[in-house]
Amino acid sequence: MRFKFFILSILLGLTANAQLIVKGKVVDEFDNPMPFVNVFIQGTTTGTTTDDDGRFAFRTKKRKGVLEISFVGFQTQTITITPKTKFLNIVLKEGSDILDEVILVTKPKKRLKKKENPAYKILKEVWKRKRKNGIDLVDHYQFKKHTAIEIGLNNLDTAFIKQIFKKDYKETIKEVKYDTDGINYYIPIYINEQIAKVYGNNKNNDEREDIEAEKSEGLGAQGFVFDRMSRTFQNVDVFRNNITLLRKSFVSPLSTDGFATYDYVLYDSVVQNNTKLYNIYFFPIRDQDLAFKGNFWIADKAYTLKKLRMEVVKGANLNFVRGLTFEKEFEVRNDSIYIPTKNAYEGDFTFLDKNEANKGLTIKKTINYSDYVLDKPLADDFYKGQIQKIRPDQYFRSDEYWAKQDIEDNQDTYKLISSVKGKKQIKRLTGFINTISSGFVNLPFLNMQVGPFWTAFASNEVEGFRTRLGFRTFNTKDDRFRLSGHLAYGFKDKGLKYGLEAQYLLSYEPRISTSVAYQNDIEQLGSALLNTTQLLGRTFGSTALFSRGNNFFLSKVEKYASNFDYAVHNNFHIGFNFSHSRIQSASPENFSASYLDDLGNLQSKVVDVASDVYLTFTPGRFVYGLGVEQRFGRNVFPSIVINYRHGYKGFLNGTHEYDKIQIKYNQPILLGKFGLLDTTIEGGKVFGTVPSSLLNAVPANQSFSLVPNTFSLLNFYDFVTDQYVSTHFEHHFNGFILNRIPLLRKLKLRSLATFRAAYGSISDENRAINDGLRNASNTENILYNAPNQVYYEYGFGVENIGYGNLRFLRIDAIWRSNYTPPSNSIAVPTPKFAIRIGIRPDL
Incomplete structure (x- = not known):
C-alpha cells in the first residue's frame, strides 16, 4: 500500500509540474479593473476572459508561450510566460480604435447580479440624467429635419433580376444595389423625401413642424399598406421605459427596469474627440420576450447617449416581420446637451416565415437632423401655429430646389424606381401585398x-x-x-x-x-x-x-x-x-x-x-x-x-x-x-x-x-x-x-x-x-x-x-x-x- 501511494504521489507531482497555472489582473491606466478582457496564449485557443474585478486564471499544458491580452479600444499587449511566472499585473493603455469597428459579442453564459455588473454603475448615471440631458435643457430650439422613406424588394437572386429586366439585364444589374448580406440584390420600388423645419418652446411645451418640401416616386400610392408599414418606425423614443411598436410594448434597453429584461455587458471603452465612450451590449434574458438586442455608447462624465444600435429579437415573433433594426446617433455639446443627428430604421417583412432565403420587403426610414439653433426665442404664438399637409402635391418643389440642398443624393434610386415601376412582375407583387392587407x-x-x-x-x-x-x-x-x-x-x-x-x-x-x-x-x-x-x-x-x-x-x-x-x-x-x-x-x-x-x-x-x-x-x-x-x-x-x-x-x-x-x-x-x-x-x-x-x-x-x-x-x-x-x-x-x-x-x-x-x-x-x-x-x-x-x-x-x-x-x-x-x-x-x-x- 505504501509503495502504491508512493508511485501515485510521484505521478500526481509530475502531472502538476506538467501544467502551468497562469494568473493575473488587468487594469486600465487609472487602475480601474477591466472585465471581459481577452487573455489567450498566441496560436492556441487556451485562455479566458477577466472577471468583474479584472482577474483571470487558467491552466495550460505548455511550459512556455506568449500571452496576448486584448480589448477593443486598447493597445494589445504580449507577455512571455514561463514556469517562473507567478502573478501578472497588466496595465492596458487606450488605443485609437474608432466607434464604427465591427465587434462580435455573445450573450454571457453566467448572469451577473445587477449590482455586480459594471454596466450597472454607468446605467445608474444615465437614468439620473436622461430626463435632464438633450435639447430639453434649453428654452428654445430650431433644427432642420430631412426624412427619407424607401421601400424595396430584398433577397433577390440573378434569376429574378433577369426575369424582370430581360434584355436590359446587363445594363440594369450595374445599377441594382446589393442587399445587406452583400450576396443577393435589393430593388427599390418607392421613395419619399421630406424636408421640414422644427421649432420648439420648452417653456410652454410647444413644438411646431413646418414641411418645406416633399417628393416621391414609385408604387406606394397604390394602397394604404405602405403608409401603415412605414409608420412602424414612429415615435421610437429609447429614453422612455417602454417603446411601442405594432401596438405592443417593448422594454427599452435604457429602461430603469432594464435589468429585469436584459443582460448587460460592458465590453470596452474608447476615446473619440477627447471624450471617453463606454460600449455596452445588451441581450434579452428570454429570447421570446418583446425586447431588443444590440449595443450603445455612453459618454463619460456627462453620461449621455452617443450612439445606439438595436434590433428586435426573432423570438418576439411579430407577424410578417423578419427583422426590425434601429440606429440612433447623437452629438454631445458642452458635456451636458446631447442632440440627435441621425435616426436610421429598417424593417424586413416576409409573408410566410422568417427563412433568410425567402424574398421579402424592406422598409428604410432615415432621419437626418442639422442646422441646430439653440436659445433663440421666437414669439410664443409662432410655436402654437401648425401647417398641416392637406393636398398630395402641396409641397412639390422643383429639381433646382433639391439640387441646392446639402443632403444625400438619391438620384440613382429615383432612376431605378422609374424603370422598375412599370414592370408587370413588380406590379403583381405590390398588388398582392395590397390585396392581402385590404x-x-x-x-x-x-x-x-x-x-x-x-x-x-x-x-x-x-x-x-x-x-x-x-x-x-x-x-x-x-x-x-x-x-x-x-x-x-x-x-x-x-x-x-x-x-x-x-x-x-x-x-x-x-x-x-x-x-x-x-x-x-x-x-x-x-x-x-x-x-x-x-x-x-x-x-x-x-x-x-x-x-x-x-x-x-x-x-x-x-x-x-x-x-x-x-x-x-x-x-x-x-x-x-x-x-x-x-x-x-x-x-x-x-x-x-x-x-x-x-x-x-x-x-x-x-x-x-x-x-x-x-x-x-x-x-x-x-x-x-x-x-x-x-x-x-x-x-x-x-x-x-x-x-x-x-x-x-x-x-x-x-x-x-x-x-x-x-x-x-x-x-x-x-x-x-x-x-x-x-x-x-x-x-x-x-x-x-x-x-x-x-x-x-x-x-x-x-x-x-x-x-x-x-x-x-x-x-x-x-x-x-x-x-x-x-x-x-x-x-x-x-x-x-x-x-x-x-x-x-x-x-x-x-x-x-x-x-x-x-x-x-x-x-x-x-x-x-x-x-x-x-x-x-x-x-x-x-x-x-x-x-x-x-x-x-x-x-x-x-x-x-x-x-x-x-x-x-x-x-x-x-x-x-x-x-x-x-x-x-x-x-x-x-x-x-x-x-x-x-x-x-x-x-
Whole structure:
C-alpha cells in the first residue's frame, strides 16, 4: 500500500509540474479593473476572459508561450510566460480604435447580479440624467429635419433580376444595389423625401413642424399598406421605459427596469474627440420576450447617449416581420446637451416565415437632423401655429430646389424606381401585398377594385347561402371622389340585394367631406350599438359564413342616407347624418318586428326618418391618405365618440319621434412588460316610445369568430334596452406569463384575459307596444328582456398561434353569468361555455 501511494504521489507531482497555472489582473491606466478582457496564449485557443474585478486564471499544458491580452479600444499587449511566472499585473493603455469597428459579442453564459455588473454603475448615471440631458435643457430650439422613406424588394437572386429586366439585364444589374448580406440584390420600388423645419418652446411645451418640401416616386400610392408599414418606425423614443411598436410594448434597453429584461455587458471603452465612450451590449434574458438586442455608447462624465444600435429579437415573433433594426446617433455639446443627428430604421417583412432565403420587403426610414439653433426665442404664438399637409402635391418643389440642398443624393434610386415601376412582375407583387392587407383586388384598366374577399360568402336562415361582390373606384389612395357599392344574392330567398355610396371631398382646408348612399339589403340590427359615418350596413350578423344555432332575427332595410363631416383637426371631427329607412322583418313567418301604433293598430313596418349629430375625438391617432377616404393606424390612442340622434314623426312619413344619446370611450393602456389593457366603456339612452328596431339591443354574436365589443354567449335580441351601459376589458399579456414557463415558451404563444359586462333597463311604455302582440300574431315577437342585473362574460385565451411568420390566430375560452334567456320558440339555447376563434394580423 505504501509503495502504491508512493508511485501515485510521484505521478500526481509530475502531472502538476506538467501544467502551468497562469494568473493575473488587468487594469486600465487609472487602475480601474477591466472585465471581459481577452487573455489567450498566441496560436492556441487556451485562455479566458477577466472577471468583474479584472482577474483571470487558467491552466495550460505548455511550459512556455506568449500571452496576448486584448480589448477593443486598447493597445494589445504580449507577455512571455514561463514556469517562473507567478502573478501578472497588466496595465492596458487606450488605443485609437474608432466607434464604427465591427465587434462580435455573445450573450454571457453566467448572469451577473445587477449590482455586480459594471454596466450597472454607468446605467445608474444615465437614468439620473436622461430626463435632464438633450435639447430639453434649453428654452428654445430650431433644427432642420430631412426624412427619407424607401421601400424595396430584398433577397433577390440573378434569376429574378433577369426575369424582370430581360434584355436590359446587363445594363440594369450595374445599377441594382446589393442587399445587406452583400450576396443577393435589393430593388427599390418607392421613395419619399421630406424636408421640414422644427421649432420648439420648452417653456410652454410647444413644438411646431413646418414641411418645406416633399417628393416621391414609385408604387406606394397604390394602397394604404405602405403608409401603415412605414409608420412602424414612429415615435421610437429609447429614453422612455417602454417603446411601442405594432401596438405592443417593448422594454427599452435604457429602461430603469432594464435589468429585469436584459443582460448587460460592458465590453470596452474608447476615446473619440477627447471624450471617453463606454460600449455596452445588451441581450434579452428570454429570447421570446418583446425586447431588443444590440449595443450603445455612453459618454463619460456627462453620461449621455452617443450612439445606439438595436434590433428586435426573432423570438418576439411579430407577424410578417423578419427583422426590425434601429440606429440612433447623437452629438454631445458642452458635456451636458446631447442632440440627435441621425435616426436610421429598417424593417424586413416576409409573408410566410422568417427563412433568410425567402424574398421579402424592406422598409428604410432615415432621419437626418442639422442646422441646430439653440436659445433663440421666437414669439410664443409662432410655436402654437401648425401647417398641416392637406393636398398630395402641396409641397412639390422643383429639381433646382433639391439640387441646392446639402443632403444625400438619391438620384440613382429615383432612376431605378422609374424603370422598375412599370414592370408587370413588380406590379403583381405590390398588388398582392395590397390585396392581402385590404382585401381588395386591383383592376387597373378600370381604375377600380373589387372586394373585400372575406365578405364574398355568407350563410343565414333567411337567405341561405349568400354571395356578395363589392367594388370601389380607386386610382390612388388620395382620390378626391370615391364610388363604392355591392351586389348580393341569396340562394334561398332568391333575392337580389344591393347598395351604392358616393363620397366627395369638398374642401382640403378645412377638411370637409360629404357622401350619399342607397341600400336595399338584409341586416342584423343590433349587432353594433354606435355608428357615425358608416352609411351602408356592413353587419357581421348577416354576413357570417358559420354560426351557432339559427337566426331569423333579420330585418329588410331600404335606406337613403347622407353624411356631412367637418374636421376641426385631423383627429377631431364633427358630423351630421340624415337618413330615411324602411325597416321590416326579413322573415315574417318566423319573426315579427311588429308593434302597436298610437291607435292600437298592428304595424309591421317602421319608417325611421332621423338625423344624427356626432363628435369624434381621437388624439394621437395616425391617419393615412389625403383624399376623401382615409385609413387609420393601429397605434395606441384613446377614442371618444358622442352621438345625438333625433327621429321625426310625420316628416317624410316617419312613424316615430324620439331622441337618443350615446357615448363611447376606448382607451388602450400600455402596462410596460405586463402587456396592453384595451378598455371600452359605452352607454346610451332612448327618450320616447319606439319599437325594437329603434331601441338598443345588447350586441350579441352567434358566429364562431370573435367580434370586438360583442357578447359571444348571447343570442340576437336576448337583451333589448332603452338605456344601457356596457364595458369590455381585454388584457394582452404579450408573453409575460407564457414566456416564463420552460416548455411552453418554445411555442411562442401569448396569453390574454377578457371581461365584458352589460346593464340596462326598458320602460313599461316600450314593453307595452310589443308585448301584447304575442297572442295576436302567429309568429313570435322579441321579448323585451333587459339586463337589469349585470350580465357578464369572462374568458381566457391564447394568441400568436400559427406557423412561421403567420401567427395571427387566437383561441378564447369564454364563460357567462347565469341569466334566464327568452323563451322564443325560434331561439336556440344560449351556451354557458364556448370556444371562439379570432383572426387579427398585426399590421
